[in-house]
Amino acid sequence: MSEEKSLNFIEEIIEDDLKDGKYNSIVTRFPPEPNGYLHIGHATSICLNFGLSKKYGGYTNLRFDDTNPVTEETEYVDSIKEDVKWLGFDWKNELYASDYFEQLYEYALKLIEKDLAYVDDSTSEEIALLKGTPTEIGKDSPYRNRSKEVNLQLFKEMRAGKYKDGERVLRAKIDMAHPNMLMRDPILYRIKHAHHHRTGDKWCIYPMYDMAHGQSDSIEKVTHSLCTLEFVPHRELYDWLIEKLEIFPSKQIEFARRNVSYTVMSKRKLLQLVQENHVQGWDDPRMPTISGMRRRGYTPEAFREFCDRVGIAKRDVLIDISLLEFCVREHLNRVALRRMVVFDPLKVVITNFTEGVEILEGEDNPEDEKSGNREIPFGRELYIEREDFMDNPPKKFFRLFPGGMVRLKYAYIIRCDEVVKDENGVVQELRCTYFPESRSGHDKSGINVKGTLHWVEQTNAITAEVRLYDRLFEVEDPSNEEGDFKDYINPDSLKLEKTVYAEPALKNARLEERYQFLRKGYFTLDTKDTNQRLVFNRTVTLKDAWAKEQKKR
Ligand code: ATP
Numbered sequence: 028m029s030e031e032k033s034l035n036f037i038e039e040i041i042e043d044d045l046k047d048g049k050y051n052s053i054v055t056r057f058p059p060e061p062n063g064y065l066h067i068g069h070a071t072s073i074c075l076n077f078g079l080s081k082k083y084g085g086y087t088n089l090r091f092d093d094t095n096p097v098t099e100e101t102e103y104v105d106s107i108k109e110d111v112k113w114l115g116f117d118w119k120n121e122l123y124a125s126d127y128f129e130q131l132y133e134y135a136l137k138l139i140e141k142d143l144a145y146v147d148d149s150t151s152e153e154i155a156l157l158k159g160t161p162t163e164i165g166k167d168s169p170y171r172n173r174s175k176e177v178n179l180q181l182f183k184e185m186r187a188g189k190y191k192d193g194e195r196v197l198r199a200k201i202d203m204a205h206p207n208m209l210m211r212d213p214i215l216y217r218i219k220h221a222h223h224h225r226t227g228d229k230w231c232i233y234p235m236y237d238m239a240h241g242q243s244d245s246i247e248k249v250t251h252s253l254c255t256l257e258f259v260p261h262r263e264l265y266d267w268l269i270e271k272l273e274i275f276p277s278k279q280i281e282f283a284r285r286n287v288s289y290t291v292m293s294k295r296k297l298l299q300l301v302q303e304n305h306v307q308g309w310d311d312p313r314m315p316t317i318s319g320m321r322r323r324g325y326t327p328e329a330f331r332e333f334c335d336r337v338g339i340a341k342r343d344v345l346i347d348i349s350l351l352e353f354c355v356r357e358h359l360n361r362v363a364l365r366r367m368v369v370f371d372p373l374k375v376v377i378t379n380f381t382e383g384v385e386i387l388e389g390e391d392n393p394e395d396e397k398s399g400n401r402e403i404p405f406g407r408e409l410y411i412e413r414e415d416f417m418d419n420p421p422k423k424f425f426r427l428f429p430g431g432m433v434r435l436k437y438a439y440i441i442r443c444d445e446v447v448k449d450e451n452g453v454v455q456e457l458r459c460t461y462f463p464e465s466r467s468g469h470d471k472s473g474i475n476v477k478g479t480l481h482w483v484e485q486t487n488a489i490t491a492e493v494r495l496y497d498r499l500f501e502v503e504d505p506s507n508e509e510g511d512f513k514d515y516i517n518p519d520s521l522k523l524e525k526t527v528y529a530e531p532a533l534k535n536a537r538l539e540e541r542y543q544f545l546r547k548g549y550f551t552l553d554t555k556d557t558n559q560r561l562v563f564n565r566t567v568t569l570k571d572a573w574a575k576e577q578k579k580r
């Protein structure tokens with residue numbers, strides 16, 4: 028079944044490295060900064076890292092990149108672990124960059140010993156001023172030629188807490204005329220008297236990204252360190268530090284960030300949406316976070332399929348969210364239990380059905396041979412969807428109208444004999460006849476009808492609340508529009524149906540199950556709001572209504 032796929036560029040690098048004996052096996056890592064919840068972009072990175080190590084028989088570490096004390100929180104660590112597990116991946120080791128602080132400090136000392144780092148007393152403005160520009164070389168800091176001894180002493184004093192924030196930094200001594208601005212004596216350590224979520228008040232100096240990431244990779248013997256394109260200019264420094272420190276040669280490889288249309292991905296923006304109450308939290312089903320999508324009913328299988336189809340690229344791309352929705356629909360079509368739910372009821376009285384109810388059967392899922400049947404009561408009083416009836420129908424209206432016939436799913440063909448209206452002309456009920464010979468699967472009636480409707484029997488119907496979600500933004504790329512991205516929030520991204528009527532089988536709805544409400548979409552129970560009452564979130568519509576809508580404009 029699986030067709031031969033050609034290797035992507037990362038797989039090519041890995042296979043070459045294995046062939047050349049550069050590495051004996053593959054180790055990757057997923058390195059989130061615990062400063063927010065994971066989103067779809069992270070999900071693709073998770074699938075990539077774990078997918079590669081699995082393919083080549085290696086393993087992946089989960090490493091929290093927690094070197095910035097100010098923004099990180101344990102709440103985020105927990106949610107990240109939950110999300111990775113939910114996507115279906117197991118990490119080999121759970122690690123924290125902050126566990127390496129002592130080792131990183133030793134590395135810094137080693138650089139000073141080798142005369143490859145120095146303490147600079149300049150202010151950040153002075154440092155920026157001497158840095159030059161891409162077209163103009165920089166100038167040496169007046170502190171650049173301090174002796175090793177002085178540098179060692181000052182750096183130790185920095186660690187000991189002798190100086191205030193910003194008073195001094197440790198810089199690499201590379202080349203102030205280097206064409207790559209990042210190689211112009213980059214800052215390696217800064218002073219920050221701040222409480223860290225794991226190391227507490229032990230440290231008041233913290234390594235910069237470049238002094239931490241590659242070294243952590245190396246400590247863990249990560250072979251291929253995958254990151255997004257903005258780190259391309261950092262690669263030279265990554266390699267320089269590994270070479271000068273003479274440590275395990277991890278290799279940085281960059282790939283394009285995956286962004287998805289009709290949403291935003293930056294954690295800073297997602298945080299704004301939460302803090303300013305545009306959504307009801309990080310796991311609001313409209314959020315592009317993994318926790319939000321999980322609550323909305325997306326499945327790990329669909330995510331993994333999506334990541335596979337997206338592949339990897341060397342240029343940033345905006346991926347159409349319809350692709351993710353397509354993957355979700357495809358998976359849900361295979362696993363969802365079929366149920367009937369009427370959102371906007373119109374009463375139907377079956378005049379020739381005399382008494383009680385008849386128990387019919389309906390397949391749980393025609394796409395799944397192993398799925399069973401559920402019981403569906405049929406009776407004298409039913410509900411159909413109001414929009415499925417028209418008094419004066421246009422041509423090709425295959426639903427119900429006066430004198431017209433339709434099939435009720437899993438049940439019988441009915442004919443509309445009489446329309447009962449109130450004094451304002453609003454339809455109150457339809458009086459219909461059913462044809463006992465026409466039962467689904469046993470139809471001997473010889474009647475042909477074009478339309479099939481979903482329905483529920485009134486006395487056994489249960490009620491539920493339904494939440495219909497639409498895209499959170501009205502434009503493809505809100506971050507790229509004029510003005511604030513929040514100006515483009517879709518005001519109709521959530522529509523509530525407070526009371527809908529469902530067939531009784533849904534009484535036992537379970538969180539792990541997925542449902543297809545016939546002709547309505549895919550739904551899942553909400554994880555939060557299920558006290559006493561049933562609340563369903565619409566995961567996705569049955570068809571891509573959005574694409575159609577766009578074409579009309
Ligand atoms: P954000 O900009 O959303 O805050 P980030 O890159 O700062 O994201 P990290 O926690 O540092 O978030 O990311 C962890 C890993 O996930 C990194 O390896 C990063 O490259 C990857 N990643 C983050 N966003 C995306 C994305 N949109 N597409 C692919 N990979 C991503």
Ligand code: MG
Nearest residue numbers: 058059060092
């Ligand atoms: Mg980051």
